[in-house]
Amino acid sequence: xxxxxxxTEQLEWCAELRALAAERLRPLAEDAPxxxxxxxxxxxxxxxxxxxxxxxxxxxxxxxLDLCLLRESLAHGCTEGETALALQGLGACPVALSGTTAQQxxxxxxxxxxxxxxxxxxxxxxxGSDAAALALAAEPDGADGWRLHGTKTWISNAPHADVxxxxxxxxxxxxxxxxxxxxxxxxxxxxxxxxxxxxxxxxIGTLSFDGVPVTGxxxxxxxxxxxxVAMRTLNLFRPSVGAFAVGMxxxxxxxAVTHAGTRTAFGGPLRDLQSVGHRLAEMAxxxxxxxxxxxxxxxAYDRGxxxxxxxxxxxxxxxxxxxxxxxxAAVQIHGAAALRRGHLLEHLYREVRAPRIYEGATEVQRxxxxxxxxx
Numbered sequence: 305x306x307x308x309x310x311x312t313e314q315l316e317w318c319a320e321l322r323a324l325a326a327e328r329l330r331p332l333a334e335d336a337p338x339x340x341x342x343x344x345x346x347x348x349x350x351x352x353x354x355x356x357x358x359x360x361x362x363x364x365x366x367x368x369l370d371l372c373l374l375r376e377s378l379a380h381g382c383t384e385g386e387t388a389l390a391l392q393g394l395g396a397c398p399v400a401l402s403g404t405t406a407q408q409x410x411x412x413x414x415x416x417x418x419x420x421x422x423x424x425x426x427x428x429x430x431x432g433s434d435a436a437a438l439a440l441a442a443e444p445d446g447a448d449g450w451r452l453h454g455t456k457t458w459i460s461n462a463p464h465a466d467v468x469x470x471x472x473x474x475x476x477x478x479x480x481x482x483x484x485x486x487x488x489x490x491x492x493x494x495x496x497x498x499x500x501x502x503x504x505x506x507x508i509g510t511l512s513f514d515g516v517p518v519t520g521x522x523x524x525x526x527x528x529x530x531x532x533v534a535m536r537t538l539n540l541f542r543p544s545v546g547a548f549a550v551g552m553x554x555x556x557x558x559x560a561v562t563h564a565g566t567r568t569a570f571g572g573p574l575r576d577l578q579s580v581g582h583r584l585a586e587m588a589x590x591x592x593x594x595x596x597x598x599x600x601x602x603x604a605y606d607r608g609x610x611x612x613x614x615x616x617x618x619x620x621x622x623x624x625x626x627x628x629x630x631x632x633a634a635v636q637i638h639g640a641a642a643l644r645r646g647h648l649l650e651h652l653y654r655e656v657r658a659p660r661i662y663e664g665a666t667e668v669q670r671x672x673x674x675x676x677x678x679x
Contacts, residue, residue, distance in 0.1 A: 325381030350418025379551025395422025463497025
């Protein structure tokens with residue numbers, strides 16, 4: 305890739321993805337069930353081969369830049385399709401990166417095909433941004449087993465997923481130490497859940513663990529090293545959360561440019577008003593700045609450059625805050641019409657708020673950046 309530019313093949317792929325999002329995924333999103341996972345949408349992501357780009361056959365992580373281009377392009381035309389794809393990757397990436405051959409062979413083909421739904425279960429009622437404070441207890445049970453006791457919440461795809469990457473405390477150490485990652489299939493005795501009604505239009509729920517049995521065969525990676533498993537996944541996905549945000553920002557900007565060029569007010573099109581033109585210019589500049597930072601962070605990840613945590617945090621911070629600004633500005637340019645249920649910007653306005661919180665809130669990203677400055 306040339307500095308600050310994508311190759312022709314990448315640009316063509318992005319255009320193809322935007323078309324797929326609008327033509328194949330958007331109709332499925334509009335016909336979504338009122339509750340639960342939109343399984344026809346997930347299955348179509350598998351049919352189109354898009355889930356294989358997130359979870360490449362043969363194991364290992366996807367290219368971070370490819371992941372960002374994929375998420376940005378899908379988000380432009382169908383945020384629900386983008387989110388369904390990202391949640392499959394987030395939930396199954398610990399298996400791809402740290403799972404045994406048996407675990408990978410059992411679960412990854414179904415997730416890639418869109419037949420099985422995965423979820424990433426890290427957050428708890430008292431451990432959100434401070435993920436290392438998790439308290440889900442894994443109590444020893446026999447020579448090679450544990451029983452899980454506690455609650456996970458704000459878990460995307462819960463309680464409807466088929467398999468969960470679950471992080472629990474197996475040792476007495478506090479903080480990041482003593483945490484183990486487990487692969488827990490739905491249907492295990494003692495595992496229950498309930499959905500939560502949220503602003504974002506995708507399934508989120510709470511999981512309750514009442515003595516759920518797990519064994520050494522369910523461990524992802526090594527016992528006591530689960531926090532590293534979680535961070536490997538999050539460091540990969542944080543720049544691509546920024547890409548999701550950029551896709552939404554670009555969709556809002558495109559809508560605002562079209563509206564300002566066609567809506568007549570005060571004797572001419574809105575675009576002729578200096579206040580509107582300057583606002584559009586600011587929206588475009590911020591969107592492109594965020595896109596470039598996301599691409600730079602992803603390319604650095606793919607090269608194995610040092611300082612990935614800082615770059616990823618910067619990319620997520622700038623892109624999600626930018627998207628919030630751009631969508632809000634687009635709503636203002638449209639006026640009351642953008643607030644009507646079903647309008648693109650009404651939808652984006654609900655979607656754009658959550659990325660500033662999940663996978664590390666804006667304040668957490670600033671803390672990571674500040675810490676890295678003094679490392």
